[in-house]
Amino acid sequence: MFGLFFMTNQEIYDVSEDAFNWFMTTCGLKWKEFKSTLKKHYFDETITDAQLKEMYADRVTDADWAFLSNYWKSPASECRTEIAKENHSKLVVNHTSVSKSFACSRHELGNKLGRPPRRDELYIKTHTRKNGVPSSQAAPIIGAQAS
Secondary structure, three states: OHHHHHHHHHHHHOOOHHHHHHHHHHHHHHHHHHHHHHHHHHOOOOOOHHHHHHHHOOOOOHHHHHHHHHHHHOHHHHHHHHHHHHHHHOOOOOOOOOOOOHHHHHHHHHHHHOOOOOHHHHHHHHOEOOOOOEOOOOHHHHHHHHO
């Protein structure tokens, strides 16, 4: 249904195939972020579905919420969550780019330098705070690169 709607608008607005692919990718990412926010703020498997419905109110349709709630309660989802938590706990060096993607950081640095940045330059940019001090985990790595 959604694809048909956009295809009609694609014909009306003469949207290129690249723009359509970007749009669909962006929609997918936004939906993923939205589901994550919903789970974080509204989902609690210890309360009943009726109580959950009062909490999320009109944020999503009942059918979408039922699908998400059933998925989050499934063993497959719990398994994926445990794997993700374990992998995240192994993360040693955190970046300082907040929500800015590495691609955006690379593009900005490339514009500033007038050429594509090297990997070490991008690493330094994405692991250094606004005040110019590297994160504590990245400082030894950045120091080793400088020498």
